[in-house]
Structures are given as C-alpha cells and as structure tokens.
Amino acid sequence: MQSSSWSLKPARDLLPKQFQAWQELLENRTGMVLDERRRTFLLTQLNARMRELGLDDYDAYLARVGDGPQGAVEWARLLDRLTVQETRFFRHPASFDFLSEYLQGRLAQGLAKPLQLWSVGCASGDEMYSLAICAAQALQAATLDFSHFGVTGTDISAQALKLASSGEYPAARLNNVPEQVREQYFSAVDGGRYAVKEALRSRCCNIRLNVLELNKAPLHNMDVIFCQNLLIYFRRWRRRDILNRLIERLAPGGIMVIGVGEVTGWQHPDAVPVADDRVLAFMRRKVA
Numbered sequence: 001m002q003s004s005s006w007s008l009k010p011a012r013d014l015l016p017k018q019f020q021a022w023q024e025l026l027e028n029r030t031g032m033v034l035d036e037r038r039r040t041f042l043l044t045q046l047n048a049r050m051r052e053l054g055l056d057d058y059d060a061y062l063a064r065v066g067d068g069p070q071g072a073v074e075w076a077r078l079l080d081r082l083t084v085q086e087t088r089f090f091r092h093p094a095s096f097d098f099l100s101e102y103l104q105g106r107l108a109q110g111l112a113k114p115l116q117l118w119s120v121g122c123a124s125g126d127e128m129y130s131l132a133i134c135a136a137q138a139l140q141a142a143t144l145d146f147s148h149f150g151v152t153g154t155d156i157s158a159q160a161l162k163l164a165s166s167g168e169y170p171a172a173r174l175n176n177v178p179e180q181v182r183e184q185y186f187s188a189v190d191g192g193r194y195a196v197k198e199a200l201r202s203r204c205c206n207i208r209l210n211v212l213e214l215n216k217a218p219l220h221n222m223d224v225i226f227c228q229n230l231l232i233y234f235r236r237w238r239r240r241d242i243l244n245r246l247i248e249r250l251a252p253g254g255i256m257v258i259g260v261g262e263v264t265g266w267q268h269p270d271a272v273p274v275a276d277d278r279v280l281a282f283m284r285r286k287v288a
Helices: 002-007 018-031 036-053 058-065 067-085 093-108 125-140 158-168 178-183 211-216 236-247
Strands: 115-120 151-157 166-168 184-187 193-196 204-208 224-229 250-258 270-273 281-286
Touching: 002 067, 018 036, 018 058, 018 067, 036 058, 036 067, 058 067, 093 125, 093 250, 115 125, 125 151, 125 178, 125 204, 125 224, 151 158, 158 204, 178 184, 193 236, 211 236, 224 236, 236 250
Parallel strands: 115 151, 115 224, 151 204, 224 250
Antiparallel strands: 166 193, 184 193, 250 281, 270 281
C-alpha cells in the first residue's frame, strides 16, 4: 500500500521555494511567521500528517489544503499541529501574582458587575483555568459569591479548545499549582491525570477565534486580558495591531498582561503602562 511504503521513507527536506510557499500560506491565513529556525518543526509536522494521508509530495499537499471545503477541513487538522504549543498552569508565576493583587484591589473598591477575564491564545486551557483560579480566590478572600466572574478562552485550534473544554491534564502540567490549590480546584482521575472541578469549569467557556479577526470577537468591556506567548509569532507591525484591538476591548481601569519582551515601544492613547518590573502590562485609561 502507498501509505505503508511512504511511512518507511525518510522525510525529504523542503526546497527553498516550497518552504517559502508554506511560510506565506501560514502568515496569510493566521498572521504567524515561521522563520528558518522553525523549518525543522514545519517539516516534522507536515511529514507526520502526510504520512497519515499516504502523500509524499509537498506541493500536492499544499494544493490539497487550498482546495475548497475539503481543503478547509484538512487545513484545520494541519493547523492543530502547527499552532498548539507547550503550556502549563501558571506558566509565568509573576504575572499571576500581579493579577491576584490587581483583582484584590479591584474588589476592595466594590464589585459593580461580575469580573470578565479573557485568555487570548488559550491553547489547551491551562492559562484560562489559571485565570479562573485567581478570580475565584480573590472573590473568596473578599467573601463574595464564587459565581461573580467568567473567563473566556479563545484559540485558533479546534483541537486545543476541545482539550480545554474537557478540563483534564497530566500531573506534570500542574507543577506550578500549590498542593492546597490543587486539592481545592482539581480531582484526581484515571491515568495519573487531574480534572478541573465542575464548579470552576462552569465559569469558563471557549470560542474559536483567529486573532486576525478580533473585530469579530463578541467580547467587550473586559476586566482582564491575558495575551502571553502568542505575539512572538507575529511581525512587529501585526503585534501592534493586535494590541490596539485588544486594548479597545478592555473596560476603563481594566488590565492587559502580555509576555515580557514580546513587544517594545507600543503606545496607545488609552493604554497606561503599569509600573511593575515583574510583568509587562497596561491599564486602560479611566474615564475622566
């Protein structure tokens, strides 16, 4: 059979023209830039999927992902391989320490409406649930009802969002979760895995969203936006454009936290840099 014989062949390298064609396709459709340093990554993912399909021609596969409705389905499957990155709970602890302090300060001033938090590029949901834990703990400390918050996770990968919705993770992903917190918000399940408890999971929802289409996002007046470890895959001008759109989705006094070093020199008339050496964050200017 073609597929079995192809599976035994060593992976062929991409010709310069072929690599460029795949780079252009990925950037045009997602905004993400795949530079030479990630050539091996692309090659590995392409070959893995092509072996499953019994294909051995990069150009033929490129044509396949661009061919009508069936091509769109295949593109979505390939995109799951190309965009799902390594993640874990409380990946950058300083950012979540900062978030907890911010939420405590907000709640001390009174809660006019339920808190709304957004995890942009949430992948398999680790960050989304980390945000939920911070919100739940802040509300608990303020002796306010647990239900006074909601977290939305968005990602371009349907497969990643499926994992996020399941709320089950291997133990290694919870290495940064203190034991007391783990016991409060997770349950041990088969295979040494942990599941997010329903009370917390019910406060979270997922939406499939391409960050190039933020104008379509049904999210406004957010109190917190986290966008970490995502912007590094985009060109500088596109990073600024994404941030411009995100800051407009914040409520006055809301905060946007991005990865340290992901953006330099970005300014917006409504964005006030937060003076904190631990994080890179901006507050939306309050209405005078």
